[in-house]
Amino acid sequence: DIQLTQSPSSLSASVGDRVTITCRASQTVSDYLNWYQHTPGQAPKLLIYTASTVKLGVPSRFSGTGSGTRFTLTISSLQPEDVGTYFCHQSYSVPRTFGQGTRVEI
């Protein structure tokens, strides 16, 4: 199974700060890497797919980069509504696997 390791596991930042979350894969996933935001009581929301494509409707402050085994999710200017847990997911192989999540607080 491909293991995805996120860092940090949690962070606290101020409104307007630039936030970066890293996801490392135990073996290559090419660009089959997706990012989600999960808030309590709701289903996760897809933010970025194929490593760097921002889903239509997602604010432009979200961006993703990377390929192979190292990926990053960046929020260029943190907003109050961005609070939640962010996790990565690989759709390169089965079983599909997920990072353990990064909790973002203001």
Add this chain to the structure above:
Amino acid sequence: QVLLEASGPRLVKPSETLSLSCTVSGDSVSSSSFYWTWLRQAPGKGLEWIGFVFHTGTTNLNPSLEGRVTISIDRSNNQFSLKLNSVTAADTATYYCAREGRRGYDISGYNVWGQGSQVIVSS
């Protein structure tokens, strides 16, 4: 708008079978563009992929569930279903149905999710 709605018992006794169905509206489970997927999240844990079913009925399941899981498709009712046998307290989780796009056919990743069904395994 595509909606997924999961239904089924929320309380299951140990050793019995957990059964959930996911009704799809706004799309068809007969579409070849998607993998119809079940996932779960146990309390305090990360997401776990259970498996998916393709429109042909072909499935791909998580080996970690040791043959206890079945995922099937019901084209007449536009649903797909999950059965998990011999449940224990470790199967207590929020279960999600989701639609994963096939690369080259649609947005890859889980672009559509059901609302989540909290299932408790307890006597």
